[in-house]
Amino acid sequence: MDHTRWLDDEEQRTWRAFLAAHRLVFDKVERRLQAGAGMPQAYYEILVRLSEAPGRTLRMSVLAESALASRSRVSHAVARMEEAGWIVRRSCPTDRRGQLAVLTDTGMGVLEAAAPDHVESVREAVFDGLTPAQQAALQEASEAIVTHLSDGAEWPVTGDSGPDGPGCPQAS
Template sequence: MDDVRWLTDEEQEIWRAYMTSSVEFNAYVDRQLRRDSGMPMAYYEILVRLSDAPGRCLRMSELADASLSSRSRLSHAVSALEKNGWVHRRPADGDRRGWVCALTTAGFDALAAAAPGHVTAVREHLFDVLTTEQLAALREIGRAISAGLRSECETARAEDAGGCAAEEGPC
């Protein structure tokens, strides 16, 4: 363990501040969405990704990547969203193994109803508490962290995909 680059006291303080704020903010937004819209943040994110997609539908693999979810976790979430009538799955055209997830009108309506409260929560507890300079720094920090994790995330997604019997079917 001699080669471990231990965190300095200042680095520990930064790490803990980042983790605390990240966990608290995500928990707050999730609670707000559950309370006001009856859906967790993960479901909201799936609905947003579908609403932004051409034709309001995506292949399951693309939806997993876009929503930063494992295919297994996405499959469970999509099953719950199907029960609500907010999405439906169908085989991909011309691909017997692929599946497409589509946003229904009811799903779009649920998203539209949830969006004002969600945006208000994000605005009040992120954008309104930071200066313009802090927001610019936060954007750059987020991009740098994501870039530093890109290859590890790609490897994890490839491993996740390898665990499915069918490329995009429910695992």
């Protein structure tokens, strides 16, 4: 017996519209960020997460979780940004296995320089095409999907998920 819950016509239309919208928005924002700031969206996201963290510092595992990326992908990105002087890695003083990513003043300057154009590209790609009611519906639907798929995890991730609690990420 076939127990597949096939999409009906309306669900299929919604799914395809969602895919197309996601790809078009991501492509527009990514291309503009690459052209203007010379960095991919993944790097920008990491810089933003660190800029919002206490002491501009996060444990690498928390950074990966908050950016919805694998630890290896974030580690590779951080290594590249370390070479550019945007981030430094430090050992966690209370857990020799743990590493901290710290946003440098140079990295903060790069983020501050990139932010205005990035925000404008997001506004043009998403918000300029929606009414306030559509923006609210998009937020509600997006948050529902995140809650459904994140198994009730805190979102956005802000705390330390490591064994040492919140003290380690704030150490210098």
